[in-house]
Amino acid sequence: DAMVIQNPRYQVTQFGKPVTLSCSQTLNHNVMYWYQQKSSQAPKLLFHYYDKDFNNEADTPDNFQSRRPNTSFCFLDIRSPGLGDAAMYLCATSRGVGNSPLHFGNGTRLTVT
Amino acid sequence: AQSVTQLGSHVSVSEGALVLLRCNYSSSVPPYLFWYVQYPNQGLQLLLKYTTGATLVKGINGFEAEFKKSETSFHLTKPSAHMSDAAEYFCAVSTNTGNQFYFGTGTSLTVIP
Numbered sequence: 250d251a252m253v254i255q256n257p258r259y260q261v262t263q264f265g266k267p268v269t270l271s272c273s274q275t276l277n278h279n280v281m282y283w284y285q286q287k288s289s290q291a292p293k294l295l296f297h298y299y300d301k302d303f304n305n306e307a308d309t310p311d312n313f314q315s316r317r318p319n320t321s322f323c324f325l326d327i328r329s330p331g332l333g334d335a336a337m338y339l340c341a342t343s344r345g346v347g348n349s350p351l352h353f354g355n356g357t358r359l360t361v362t
Numbered sequence: 363a364q365s366v367t368q369l370g371s372h373v374s375v376s377e378g379a380l381v382l383l384r385c386n387y388s389s390s391v392p393p394y395l396f397w398y399v400q401y402p403n404q405g406l407q408l409l410l411k412y413t414t415g416a417t418l419v420k421g422i423n424g425f426e427a428e429f430k431k432s433e434t435s436f437h438l439t440k441p442s443a444h445m446s447d448a449a450e451y452f453c454a455v456s457t458n459t460g461n462q463f464y465f466g467t468g469t470s471l472t473v474i475p
Contacts (some may be wrong), residue, residue, distance in 0.1 A: 289470070304461075353398075
């Protein structure tokens, strides 16, 4: 089945220690998104790629970076995680037209100690 | 600009009772509307979507929603709640002018046996 896969499902990192979360897709979708979701809140868009074009949300901290080396993979880098960055990180894809829904991975739960 | 308001952050229903989760949207252009369900520690799964055409849309797991332009609403219903319906539900809006999806703050559904 075509899908969005996130690894790892659970990630523990230390305060200030860089961490990378990964996402891959077999849907061949143009757009890949990274969302941050804190407990009992809506997903918050951090950034998205339309093909190779990177689109950063205005309020995404500089501490968060992303890479998309090819159509299938996208990475979220947190350069210096703080306690406030503990959250569920969701990767999603879409075909890039408005009526195309988002397809989500199962997320990576990040804990910062 | 687009936005979504979900009235009621928590809804409780008895097993077998009607489920009604409310969503109102704001959009300056024709909207595309989506309902997603999220189970604990998982990503969001598409329940149903409205793009164009029939205003009553049916989704998975017996859910349906009706697009009412005059009321700017897209409420989610299910005639008979099942214990497995207990989850978080998110309404989202997008348009044909970009790749942005705007989520509501979510409604947590509890099903009482």
